[in-house]
Amino acid sequence: MNDNTVAFIGAGNMARCIIAAMVNNGYPSNNIIAANRSQPKLTALADDYAIQTTLDNISAVQQADIIVLAVKPQMMQQLCETLITAVPEIADKLFVTIAAGIPVSRYKDWLGNVRIVRSMPNTPSLVSLGVTGLYATDCSNYEKSFVDHMFSGTGLNVWLDAEAKIDHVIAVTGSSPAYFFFFMQAMQQVAEELGFDAAEAKKMVAQTALGAATMALDSEHSFADLRAQVTSKGGTTHEAVTTFANQGLEKMVSDAMYAAINRAKEMAQSF
Ligand SMILES: NC(=O)C1=CN([C@@H]2O[C@H](COP(=O)(O)OP(=O)(O)OC[C@H]3O[C@@H](n4cnc5c(N)ncnc54)[C@H](OP(=O)(O)O)[C@@H]3O)[C@@H](O)[C@H]2O)C=CC1
Numbered sequence: 001m002n003d004n005t006v007a008f009i010g011a012g013n014m015a016r017c018i019i020a021a022m023v024n025n026g027y028p029s030n031n032i033i034a035a036n037r038s039q040p041k042l043t044a045l046a047d048d049y050a051i052q053t054t055l056d057n058i059s060a061v062q063q064a065d066i067i068v069l070a071v072k073p074q075m076m077q078q079l080c081e082t083l084i085t086a087v088p089e090i091a092d093k094l095f096v097t098i099a100a101g102i103p104v105s106r107y108k109d110w111l112g113n114v115r116i117v118r119s120m121p122n123t124p125s126l127v128s129l130g131v132t133g134l135y136a137t138d139c140s141n142y143e144k145s146f147v148d149h150m151f152s153g154t155g156l157n158v159w160l161d162a163e164a165k166i167d168h169v170i171a172v173t174g175s176s177p178a179y180f181f182f183f184m185q186a187m188q189q190v191a192e193e194l195g196f197d198a199a200e201a202k203k204m205v206a207q208t209a210l211g212a213a214t215m216a217l218d219s220e221h222s223f224a225d226l227r228a229q230v231t232s233k234g235g236t237t238h239e240a241v242t243t244f245a246n247q248g249l250e251k252m253v254s255d256a257m258y259a260a261i262n263r264a265k266e267m268a269q270s271f
Pocket residue numbers: 009010011012013014015035036037038041057070071072073075079098099100120121122123174175
């Protein structure tokens with residue numbers, strides 16, 4: 001499977017995270033090409049991962065078996081139309097898109113009746129602790145296995161039986177690293193107010209988040225049980241957690257996650 005050449009069109013944040021995971025997982029770097037409209041990110045990727053790079057999208061797709069569409073959603077239609085015009089036979093290749101909010105039907109409008117896997121990765125893929133939602137249409141078992149293999153170094157792959165679930169994955173894992181970073185940022189701010197220096201405060205907060213997540217993954221206990229283990233009756237945690245509850249943390253989280261889903265649906269309507 002490592003013989004397939006994979007071209008990333010768009011070499012931004014998310015492409016870098018997936019490329020890092022593939023290379024760290026043993027995918028041959030000379031079988032990965034990144035194409036970008038400007039040079040700096042390509043230079044950094046070539047330096048860090050020894051992959052091939054190019055400013056020429058067309059040349060990248062011509063050399064590739066699998067094409068990963070990794071530009072922002074707003075750029076996608078123009079990109080697809082340029083590609084299909086320049087290289088009509090690329091419709092025979094396998095496409096993987098990582099874009100939020102663009103349904104498979106739009107790609108088929110832009111590229112013809114292509115075989116495409118919609119994926120929704122997240123940035124912790126960079127450290128192989130990502131979660132990727134995957135939804136395939138019209139692909140062979142080999143192609144699905146290949147895409148599974150391609151993402152296997154990023155962390156956990158979750159195959160979906162309905163395209164609508166991609167929007168749910170966005171809310172649960174695609175966007176959610178930002179929720180945790182926001183929470184940690186707020187905690188760091190208070191730690192600094194309390195006199196810890198910025199680097200120390202960041203480390204203390206991140207180490208606690210890592211410890212809590214590791215405990216949750218390693219344990220049979222529910223999140224609620226693990227929370228109860230920290231919360232002594234009449235103690236400090238109870239006061240903190242009650243403050244969160246009284247100020248509507250659960251509703252806030254729910255509203256935020258549905259807002260992400262609604263935005264994905266709204267984006268889908270706009271393409
Ligand atoms: N960031 C995330 O956490 C996640 C993002 N996604 C999806 O991934 C996609 C990319 O997002 P992200 O990586 O964050 O965005 P970035 O802006 O970091 O990356 C997009 C890249 O595409 C390049 N680009 C734009 N137009 C073209 C073009 N026509 N040809 C070649 N390269 C082009 C940009 O070049 P330049 O450097 O010149 O701007 C940039 O490097 C989006 O569709 C998003 O929905 C999915 C899951 C998670």
